[in-house]
Amino acid sequence: MDSHKTKHDPRLAIEIAGIRFNNPVLGASGTFGYGLEFSELLDLNRLGGFATKGLSAKPLAGNPPRRIVETHGGMLNAIGLQNVGARAFVEEKLPLIRQYDTRVIANVFGYSDDDYLEAIQILNDGEGIDGYELNISCPNVKEGGIVIGNSPVAAARLTEKAKRISRRPLIVKLSPNVTDIVELASAITGAGADALSLINTLVGMSVDVIRRSPRLNYVTGGLSGPAIRPIAVRMVYEVASKVTVPLFGVGGIGSASDALEFILAGASAVQIGTANYYDPLVTLKVSEGLSEYLDKTASPSISSLVGSVSRPF
Amino acid sequence: MDSHKTKHDPRLAIEIAGIRFNNPVLGASGTFGYGLEFSELLDLNRLGGFATKGLSAKPLAGNPPRRIVETHGGMLNAIGLQNVGARAFVEEKLPLIRQYDTRVIANVFGYSDDDYLEAIQILNDGEGIDGYELNISCPNVKEGGIVIGNSPVAAARLTEKAKRISRRPLIVKLSPNVTDIVELASAITGAGADALSLINTLVGMSVDVIRRSPRLNYVTGGLSGPAIRPIAVRMVYEVASKVTVPLFGVGGIGSASDALEFILAGASAVQIGTANYYDPLVTLKVSEGLSEYLDKTASPSISSLVGSVSRPF
Amino acid sequence: MIETIASVRSNQEIIEGYKLLEVQLNREIEHSPGQFAMVRPSGLLEPLLRRALAIYRGDGTRVEFLYHVLGAGTQALSKLKSDDEVDILIPLGNSWPLATSAGQRIRKAAVVAGGIGSASVLTLCRQLKETGVETTVLFGAADERAAVGCGLDHFRELGLPMIVTTDDGSLGEKGLVTSALEKALSDDVETVYTCGPWPMMRRVSEISMANGITCYASLEAPMGCGFGVCVGCVVAVHVEAQGYGSYKRVCTDGSIFAAETIRWDVNAMGD
Amino acid sequence: MIETIASVRSNQEIIEGYKLLEVQLNREIEHSPGQFAMVRPSGLLEPLLRRALAIYRGDGTRVEFLYHVLGAGTQALSKLKSDDEVDILIPLGNSWPLATSAGQRIRKAAVVAGGIGSASVLTLCRQLKETGVETTVLFGAADERAAVGCGLDHFRELGLPMIVTTDDGSLGEKGLVTSALEKALSDDVETVYTCGPWPMMRRVSEISMANGITCYASLEAPMGCGFGVCVGCVVAVHVEAQGYGSYKRVCTDGSIFAAETIRWDVNAMGD
Ligand SMILES: Cc1cc2nc3c(=O)[nH]c(=O)nc-3n(C[C@H](O)[C@H](O)[C@H](O)COP(=O)(O)OP(=O)(O)OC[C@H]3O[C@@H](n4cnc5c(N)ncnc54)[C@H](O)[C@@H]3O)c2cc1C
Ligand SMILES: Cc1cc2nc3c(=O)[nH]c(=O)nc-3n(C[C@H](O)[C@H](O)[C@H](O)COP(=O)(O)OP(=O)(O)OC[C@H]3O[C@@H](n4cnc5c(N)ncnc54)[C@H](O)[C@@H]3O)c2cc1C
Ligand SMILES: Cc1cc2nc3c(=O)[nH]c(=O)nc-3n(C[C@H](O)[C@H](O)[C@H](O)COP(=O)(O)O)c2cc1C
Ligand SMILES: Cc1cc2nc3c(=O)[nH]c(=O)nc-3n(C[C@H](O)[C@H](O)[C@H](O)COP(=O)(O)O)c2cc1C
């Protein structure tokens, strides 16, 4: 916890939407708990930051089991956003998290615009949060279950409202389950988002052919892991040339080389999700690997590499 | 080639859009060549059928290399639809293919509605084709590069035109790169499609971090293989309950169990793509595996299993 | 809990389909009966997720796991050879309570193992024996081969009274281990410990409750991480006053639970 | 072309990073110098695609492959032990032409191998020797270690005149094998055979053409299938009158091409 002892590679430092990260490697929401779960395993001060488990205004119990299924190169999850609620997060978790010198992004979600706004209001009271990340991939119950994040109009409207009341930089996390990711990204940045994270999980399903039933209790779930990395890299690449706000690249990252695919494609920083499960030290390994890449390629800094992939057309 | 000697398991036979398949396992378009490439390896008479490489009105050279990249659990391809053209297919390939007792689906594509119609006109002259499969995942150059298959309106319009001139049952193959696969499927069946195939590849990208350039010459490519199976199964499941036409399930199938996921989710037959590359006998292995499953579960037929997964909601 | 790379000392087949993996850690760990580890061959590309394995036996820097070779994860483990490396997160989860809820010494106990659930209770049995708890072991398996694979001989070596059942009668009593439990359960048994398939544990729980006996069960759930972050491994519990949820994580809130807190009608494996 | 499961006889390290895999087929195959196979450890989950490997040596039912351990595919191959199984499609592709285009006996030839490209030309060299073609072998590698790994000793055993170059001068001449070719090439050489990295083969092609000598090159391309169905492995060729395309499949139209037909400005590996 003694952050003064932590040595950071200054070439990895990056500022995104006014938030200064010691390195561009974050734990992704829903895969890094409240950060504290990792304190026994790694020095949280060495982490670029992390996005908390999705926080809702009220605590949520989540879905009945079975909630996860392994697939080739990935996994499906239908956790149902089980979380302690924004209030308990502020009161019970934040005081502990504040002891570490790392950036904390509160991931926020709800089933209606008001849900999101209520959660942000509560989080506005907390100290030690560096930014908000809106998870807009949930079905909007009020609008008949449409997924806010799949509709540029609904997503932009929510972004605008959230931006208005937010005390902190606002990141919006995009759903990849759309025909046109650029249209969605443009609508959301037009509405005032300070940064974007992409991507969230792809909707998938697995069938137990013996029991002849879906493996997940919720039937469908979100696909994550290395399997989806090519899709995520493509979306970052497409969006990077069309919006001016910085991007967090997320999806299937498990190594420095994976992270660099996103950075070269246009992400200013990356978030690591599923890989934390099978390689709990992966975040630190990736930031070390980034330093080595800078050495090997004699590059001055990670920020100098952002978006530097050749664009033939 | 002596088809009289081939013993088929009658429980595997299935009729789709008036086409009778000896078993529900087909080679998928673009991965099974013109069928003949497999004649040295397996008895084509034992195959349910196959979809040809995409055929265009005129022959096409395809994209410069690099065209394929392996990814975790899959691969990206940007072949650029290299093919001999519909005319050469009819004249040079069909006479050879006709010697086998298997169902032949001619996969058709173009860059405009007229391209498709022209190809179908040519194929209408050929004997030994059992049906057409429209690959509508290509960008429409006339409409500024929009992908026909990503727009329910454009896809329905093309389907209607194609149906009007087609001498044979018309299958339309859906792009998975859409927000609402059910909306797309409904528009296309509303326009007269006799069956649907889903899914085609997901758009992805891979970056060479040493050369700092996209690995594929075409920058992006189509992701296929086991990595995408959960997405494909989900789409079949969603569409099956909303349309009345039969479905071909495609995406990441490499075993009988994989095929059964699709069948239980609602597919009447399956197509196997990428797995043919690393397991050239996979189609026959899967149909044998289906027979074993029927034995083990004392099920009367594959058709009795179609869509039989439990639907909790 | 440490995350480390351990080297394989041996990976012996006990009998077809059942193997004993012994690994050498690079530092000493302390662990208690019932704890587990998350294990994966180092560098393996697929399957991605580690598998949860109970610590079968362990001593300082050496740890043994007994496993049944079933799907992709255990098949990959079965290919490990001496000097290969495994990624390992250890020890995880809580451990078998060795006192009554009132904090008193338990005098008489029954341990009910079903199939490979045996792996979680061998050290428990040893500890019960060493601390002088009068213990009966009920050991159920599909058939003689499975019984041997599930460590029958190691249990026998303990010298505790033992009732063996097999589904097909090829060894011991023919029938379910739960039927044997019903017959064997005497009034003075204070605690029943169980690990095995969900339906078996459910029945053990019912029998124990019907007899007013405390029962602890070590549960199985599909595990993404093993250390509490994915929230994928939950079990439904009877809603309590405290806490916000009706689900508990098997990995960090368990894997051992007081049986009466579990909603046995909701199988944690989703089956 | 047969698709079968072969069993591993041995998988020996020649020197760090280079291995020789010998497999036993369950039936005899006939193959010619320059042909290849698509190989994958049976049951491997990842990577999915097989790797193309030149038939290094082969005899009836036994086939040997020499490979450089680089990425995921060759790393998986490197873990094979005796009696393990591999899925194999063999033999594939065309073979080195052993006559002039006019169908006449070649009297004098040069074989230029770069790095692991050597694997494709060992049997060619043997055949040239056996048929009495006066052959010089130019054998280039990064350093002595790589040269040994690429089968130096097996080439030396043939007893053909041989010029070895290494990039660092640790063995033979220091410098590129193409420079050695320029020096060594005499007017009466009728055919140059080459296999190695693209830029090397490109230069060999230029040198040959400048000297009016026929050159054949065995190309490398990323291969999905190896038997002509994925059309992923193409190389750009100078557009000809016949045929519809400007791309040829390396797996079935090659892997050996007349060097003058190749568009050397378009690297088939995409590099
Ligand atoms: C706390 C805890 C401790 C555990 N301790 C042990 C232990 O000590 N020893 C041990 O062997 N296991 C133990 N398990 C179970 C283990 O973690 C794996 O879930 C199990 O071995 C199956 O993994 P797999 O890779 O073989 O199958 P997977 O590839 O994961 O297969 C997926 C699922 O299908 C089931 N399955 C696959 N193939 C078959 C088959 N042929 N027959 C029946 N079911 C099948 C598996 O049970 C699994 O749930 C423990 C689990 C938990 C949660
Ligand atoms: C017709 C033909 C015959 C061939 N014959 C042989 C043969 O006899 N012996 C042989 O060894 N190979 C041969 N190859 C090459 C072989 O098929 C593989 O492409 C090569 O071994 C790389 O595969 P991989 O699994 O190691 O790397 P991959 O995981 O496939 O890596 C992907 C790409 O990156 C490159 N790469 C990966 N790691 C490194 C690294 N550390 N340094 C440099 N490049 C790297 C590889 O070249 C490859 O193109 C042949 C190829 C063809 C087309
Ligand atoms: C079990 C699980 C739970 C998740 N929960 C959340 C969440 O609460 N909020 C959110 O924005 N994303 C959530 N995600 C998505 C991840 O943050 C990430 O976007 C996605 O998994 C892709 O990255 P990966 O492939 O590295 O896992 C979750 C992912 C997983 C696997
Ligand atoms: C190299 C390659 C070429 C393909 N070409 C076509 C094509 O011409 N027409 C088409 O409809 N689909 C084409 N596909 C898509 C496949 O038919 C299939 O829909 C997709 O690959 C998913 O199935 P899979 O995961 O089993 O490969 C191609 C796929 C690959 C890998």
Ligand code: FES
């Ligand atoms: S296994 Fe991830 S929380 Fe329990």
Ligand code: FES
């Ligand atoms: S490797 Fe598939 S066509 Fe050549």
